[in-house]
Amino acid sequence: MPGAPQPPSERRWVARVRALAEPRARRAERACFVEGIRAVLAAEEAGLPVEAVLLCPESLRSEAAWDAVARLERHGVPRVDLPARRFAQLSDMDNPVGLAAVVGWAPAALDALDPPPGALVVIAEDVGDAGNLGTLLRTADGAGAAAVVVAGSGADPSHRRCLRASLGTAFRLPVALAGEGPRAVSWARARGMAVVATSAHAERAHWGVDYRPPLALVVGSEERGLRPETAAACDLAVRIPMWGTASSLNVAVATGVLLYEVRRAWGGG
Amino acid sequence: MPGAPQPPSERRWVARVRALAEPRARRAERACFVEGIRAVLAAEEAGLPVEAVLLCPESLRSEAAWDAVARLERHGVPRVDLPARRFAQLSDMDNPVGLAAVVGWAPAALDALDPPPGALVVIAEDVGDAGNLGTLLRTADGAGAAAVVVAGSGADPSHRRCLRASLGTAFRLPVALAGEGPRAVSWARARGMAVVATSAHAERAHWGVDYRPPLALVVGSEERGLRPETAAACDLAVRIPMWGTASSLNVAVATGVLLYEVRRAWGGG
Known part of the structure; x- marks a missing residue:
């Protein structure tokens, strides 16, 4: 027909x-x-x-x-x-x-990002699934993150599935591409941020950590976690305690758990 | 060919x-x-x-x-x-x-669920997307929930996308179908649980609430939140504070934020 x-x-x-x-x-x-x-x-x-x-x-x-x-x-x-x-x-x-x-939209270059004083920022490395990356952006926006830096070789923030899962928060929240993870960590360091990595193998639980602003939280791939060189560049590593059979949470869920724990520690909203 | x-x-x-x-x-x-x-x-x-x-x-x-x-x-x-x-x-x-x-697997009937004393349970109403429901199951398993009760007219836990997103945690975590939301709330009440609803319109933030075990957390549809009759049946409603433009978090992310706040309040892991 x-x-x-x-x-x-x-x-x-x-x-x-x-x-x-x-x-x-x-x-x-x-x-x-x-x-x-x-x-x-x-x-x-x-x-x-x-x-x-x-x-x-x-x-x-x-x-x-x-x-x-x-x-x-x-x-x-x-x-x-x-x-x-x-x-x-x-x-x-x-x-x-x-x-x-x-x-007409594309992610920014890292050097164009200028988070305000006391900012909370997410660095997402190797997040492979575009829908997960979009949900992560929506989560970061909801928790009041000042920016998301996308590092490594994961999904592209301008992928249609990412934009849709973000509910369009990608268009409002500053989102930048960093290239390799350590470059994103250096960028955060140069802006005075403490840089906290998440790792399934960290000794310290994500609770009761002294999260002082400004702060960058670094989350890694759904499959393999952070790359060693990226984890090594961070100031501290924390793990989200796991009770069940799966070894990790979905990366957007983990980001939400961490961001809201930081927000709580900073006095809530 | x-x-x-x-x-x-x-x-x-x-x-x-x-x-x-x-x-x-x-x-x-x-x-x-x-x-x-x-x-x-x-x-x-x-x-x-x-x-x-x-x-x-x-x-x-x-x-x-x-x-x-x-x-x-x-x-x-x-x-x-x-x-x-x-x-x-x-x-x-x-x-x-x-x-x-x-x-050979199917969700249990609600009456077959028998959570242990002091349990933490999730009631998920009208979660429409099978992938979101699966991620919610994975999250509940990760946070050590004793069961997930699926209520309303949302996705079927035995949908292939749900099972895959759950990483198979659906096969280990007790998952039951409740029919209507108020029935799930009554079930939790009859087992001595405090029942906490989540709502974008609740006055109380989800922090600093006295979450005593056993506890059921009730989360609603991605689009419309909980049905009024389900929300009315709960003991208390809390909201997750939102800083950005979107009015809510993804339902699996919200579930993770809530479960880990309860876990923290219960003394962590």
């Missing part, structure tokens, strides 16, 4: 979305593709340049989403309507909500 | 895996399909009946996994080898590791 011929603007944006599946293209053009109502709204709220909004009118139910589409159109953002079948081809949701966008 | 004809035992097990995609079939037969090395190893370690092990010899690299396959074969478990293409059709991993199994 070939259906109606595809209009040229539709063809152009679908091609652009496909091109942005490549990390290299996202980096070179400082642009990304994001799907989901909250993530698109977050891009708009963050004042990011929206190149185009892609929607499936027959699927999109949220009134807030339709209002956002109208605002974007008023600001001259191209609107590309797709039939459900074509939208589903672009979507990676089980039940596509019918809203997506091409957004 | 039709390839070699499919052997009958292969055909039979592939059909069985497909049938177990239906929650009703899993419930009726008290069986599930699980993919991934850690989850299959966990089923074996938990002493569950393994109906068949499905593997892709050309993909499976882990020595521990091959050892487990050999042990299962010695115990008379049928082994079904699949070519990579057929294994990929059954898999929902981006890069299939080549190991899966049909396992």
Whole structure:
């Protein structure tokens, strides 16, 4: 069933979305593709340049989403309507909500990050799963971290699954790429931060540690933990006590447990 | 490219895996399909009946996994080898590791759960995403919860994505289905537990609460939080303070933050 011929603007944006599946293209053009109502709204709220909004009118139910589409159109953002079948081809949701966008966003360079005095920062090394990285960003944002530094060879923060899992907090929270883990640790040190590593093998539990601000928490890969050279560069290592059979928590869960323990130690909110 | 004809035992097990995609079939037969090395190893370690092990010899690299396959074969478990293409059709991993199994497991009935004195229990209502539910189970296991009670109309604990995200902790941690949330709360009450709800609108932060054992923590849907009738049945509501733009944490992250705060209050580990 070939259906109606595809209009040229539709063809152009679908091609652009496909091109942005490549990390290299996202980096070179400082642009990304994001799907989901909250993530698109977050891009708009963050004042990011929206190149185009892609929607499936027959699927999109949220009134807030339709209002956002109208605002974007008023600001001259191209609107590309797709039939459900074509939208589903672009979507990676089980039940596509019918809203997506091409957004001018990319993670910052490490040197461009300038956390305020007394900041709490997360350094995430080798987090391989883009969804986990996005949930980690959402968690860091929720716990009031000033920035997340992404190190090592893990998932790309501009991956669509990361952006969606972050609920768009990636667009607000400063997120930077550090290259190798020790470089991120040096960066934090140079800004006066104490740098605390997490390790399943640390002697010290994460409770009752004197977490003085400013502070950087370093979390590692879901599979292998921190690289030895990164762990060695830190001031202190802590472990989250484990009672069960699995040897570790999911990395975003571990980050949440640590961040909220620091927040509690700092006097709560 | 039709390839070699499919052997009958292969055909039979592939059909069985497909049938177990239906929650009703899993419930009726008290069986599930699980993919991934850690989850299959966990089923074996938990002493569950393994109906068949499905593997892709050309993909499976882990020595521990091959050892487990050999042990299962010695115990008379049928082994079904699949070519990579057929294994990929059954898999929902981006890069299939080549190991899966049909396992005799289903969540327990609520009345069959018998947590020990002083237990910490999680009640999870309407958790819609199977991966989130699995991560929640892994988190509860890690924090030493005695059981997880799944209430409302969320994901099924025997969903393959839940089992995989749980890293197989679902097979060890008692997991029960409660039906409606208030029934789970009554069950906990009848066992002397204090029942603490989490809500974004609670006045009280989750810190500094007198969490006396035995205790049930109640967490709600990612989208809407707890149902009003479930929240009303609890003794107390707490909120996790939020600093960022998103209104909540991921439900598994929130569960981890709460469980570890209770553990800290109980004297740590």
